[in-house]
Amino acid sequence: MAIQTINCRKISRGHVKGNIIISKDPLSFLGGVDPDTGIVTDREHDLYQQNIGGKILVIPSGKGSTVGSYVIFQMAKNKTAPLAIIAMEAEPIIATGAIMASIPMVDQPEEDVLEILKEGNLVEVDADTGIIEILK
Template sequence: MSTNIKCRKISKGKTTGSAIVTKDSISFLGGVDPKTGIVIDKKHELYNQCITDKILIIPSGKGSTVGSYVIYQMAKNNTAPKAIICQNAEPIIAIGALISKIPMVDNPDSDVVTTINNNDNITVDADEALITIN
């Protein structure tokens, strides 16, 4: 049985994929290698894991405004996540998702960081403001 979670649309689109979840905020500048999609921040929970083609679930982003362009570079390199779900989006990741055409939502009506597990099959339908755990 699937579970639906209402949320807020940040960047339009709909996609389905495998979840990668972290309780740590993420900085794309210096935290993720845009050539490989691998988290390179040694202090991050996802260190050495690849976020490419995953549904990235994070509490929020952090760091420099250049992080938006790192996300854009990842999209150009085909190393970006398929979608991003934030508990609370901040402008850096929101702008990165918008300019990269990556579906993104935030403000879910449940704590997705603890509700969704790694490798869960997730559908992000930003247009309908809905997350589905399949």
């Protein structure tokens, strides 16, 4: 049973459950994340040296070059990609990457998930219906 349900806008279809990794900084996948390992390499980012692979990534938005979409796609092929992406505001780079890589993605949550969610929370992202359920 969910502790809390949050409605969002659907970006890329899919349904997953996992632990979150959260950042208050926008993330650039091109030059900011190693697609071979899933580790954040941007020294200025608050997730520096942390692995985003296999977790539900919560960010305010993406940033950077359009090539970032292909980095996300490469991460999916390498099995180093996030399980899902929750953004306050999806911009075209990360949205396109999530769609190309078949990574569930939602944005525009009805509540400020950057304040509500905590590192390691277990959440279920249903990007088919646009719902996040906080499980613990």
